[in-house]
Amino acid sequence: MRALIVDDSQFIRSYLRALLEVHGIVCEAAGDGAAGLDCVRRFGPYxxxxxxxxxxxxxxxxxxxxLRQDxxxxxMKIVMVTTEAENDHIEAALHAGADEYLMKPFDEAGLIDKLQMVGVVEA
Incomplete structure (x- = not known):
């Protein structure tokens, strides 16, 4: 299974990669939305x-x-991973097509829980 991590923080990209690779998930990473879209265009859906x-x-x-226009x-499942915790942000993300919303800071259990909720990993 392949995952795309899109975050401007190198620390978060590395942290997510480490958590996901333990579960056998191959990761690509991008530092912003435009670079993330480029990864999807070049390497197909994740x-x-x-x-x-x-x-x-x-x-x-x-x-x-x-992504949702294509x-x-x-x-492709989408999980927003962000510090934006207000209800209007959550609603906007879900309305735009995100499947789940994970708030920073998070731990491995929280991440895996969200991935189970969207059907990416088994319980």
Whole structure:
């Protein structure tokens, strides 16, 4: 299984990669929404994309909207992984097409729980 991690924080990209690779998930990473979209275009759909909200250039919300405009990507699960904790942010992300919402800070159990909720890993 392949995952795309999109976050402007190198620490978060490395942390997510370490947590996912333990579970046998192969990861690609990008530092912003535009680079994340480029990964999807070059390497095809991923099983799941973990996307931060606040990034320079293209935000995570804009990336989610762009991904959901392509019917070929309908099967790709999207989890927003962000510090944005207000209900209006959560509603906007889910309305744009995110499948789940994980708030930072998080731990391995919280991440795996969200991935189970979207059907990416088994319970």
């Amino acid at each position: 099983r799941v994309a973990l996307i931060d909200w606040n990034m320079p250039g293209m935000s995570g919300l804009e990336m989610v909207q762009a 019917p070929a990507l309908d099967g």
